[in-house]
Amino acid sequence: MNDLKLHNAMWPGLVGKEEGTDHPPISLDRMLELTAAANVNGRKYDGVDYFLFHPHTDPDASESDLRKIADKIAASDLKVGTLVAPVWPGTVGGCSFGGSEDRKKFLLAVEKACRIAKIFNEHGVREYGNIRIDTAGSVSEWSEDPAGNTRKIAETFQEAGKIAADSGERLAAEGEICWGGMHSWKVMLQTLEAVGMPETVGFQADLAHTYLYLMGHNAPEAALLKKGYTGEEFWAAYTIMTDALRPWTIDFHVAQNDGTVHGTGSHDKTGRHCPADDPNGLLDIAKCSSYWLKDYQKRGIKHICWDGCMFPNDVLEDAHTWNAILKSMISVQEAI
Structure with missing residues (x-):
């Protein structure tokens, strides 16, 4: 078995959650508790990937408060891996292809x-x-001036x-079809090539999101498959797709997708995450992951993380959910 560490994401307790509804945010303490309790034949999660915003974390928290959070995570026998920078309008950041103030806010978030x-x-x-980012702007905004906005x-x-490199960090840009300049596999590749910093700015592949790259959601001209495709056509x-983007891939999310799109707010029309054992799931998780993770060591990948945004709270509170995810992640580890 390889040495890849297995992480759970903390942001499913926040993304798409709203106070005063039947799906309120789930606290960091509870997310850590659920993660630490998962166990498959003695195998447990090695760590967590972590969203740097309220209510889990104040991005301006003091060093003392941040060390208390670190103590809490370590006390759960977990490590921290990739951190999600709060690059979006309404958090710290702003659109990366917006006006000068928006772009300054984006850099501040990093x-x-x-x-x-x-x-x-x-x-x-x-x-x-790594530090996870996206463009923090919509497809419709980007489409007003594709060349100019890609340049921005x-x-x-x-x-x-440059900010990341000065801190000894790398930036992983997650390809989701809801973000302008990242909404198709071809556009994502063009954006990465325009940045031209492969040692510092790379790609974060997510199985659920990249499945929709194949189908051309939000970018029909880049579709590689049509409904009713055969298994041979799929592979x-x-x-x-993976041959094009894998050389840029420095961070990886295990996920499942049922072929539909789902989202709320700024995450509209994005890849729907399904439970790992969802009977409607379309992906062979282990095999699909192996395409992205070929020669992963050469790209500095030391861990993989589950992503399951926008699950109902009752699903997140169910211990079976986390054990099924952990079992799938073990299958990925064994497949590469």
């Missing part, structure tokens, strides 16, 4: 994430992982990359 990463690293709870994204990401298309 600065804050790097500061927290340094504190976690010095504490010892974090030994690997590249310039912003280059500046963000041929998957090879094209």
